[in-house]
Amino acid sequence: MGTTRSHADTNLSKMEAQLEVWSAKLNEAATKTKDASSKQLDDLRSKLAVARTKLDEAKAAGSEKWETFKDGVERTWKDIEGTFQKLIH
Numbered sequence: 001m002g003t004t005r006s007h008a009d010t011n012l013s014k015m016e017a018q019l020e021v022w023s024a025k026l027n028e029a030a031t032k033t034k035d036a037s038s039k040q041l042d043d044l045r046s047k048l049a050v051a052r053t054k055l056d057e058a059k060a061a062g063s064e065k066w067e068t069f070k071d072g073v074e075r076t077w078k079d080i081e082g083t084f085q086k087l088i089h
Contacts, residue, residue: 008066015055015073022048022080029087044083051076 026048030041054076058069 008063011066012055012059019048019051019055025084040087044087047080047083051080
């Protein structure tokens with residue numbers, strides 16, 4: 001049980017750090033990317049907000065319930081990664 005709790009807490013911490021990185025990259029992209037439509041940027045902002053909400057819900061539920069939230073959070077993460085790739089390339 002201690003291992004699962006540590007693993008879940010570590011995952012949540014890493015995801016929280018990644019969310020901060022993505023937010024910074026979004027702000028940077030908004031100032032540098034002239035060909036990106038505001039719709040793309042708004043879409044990414046919305047996805048980051050959803051990711052923050054899911055992460056906050058997972059943290060509030062406690063690491064014991066990580067498995068309940070894991071799939072939804074991971075799907076959101078993949079969606080954001082794909083959107084960033086489209087925006088940057």
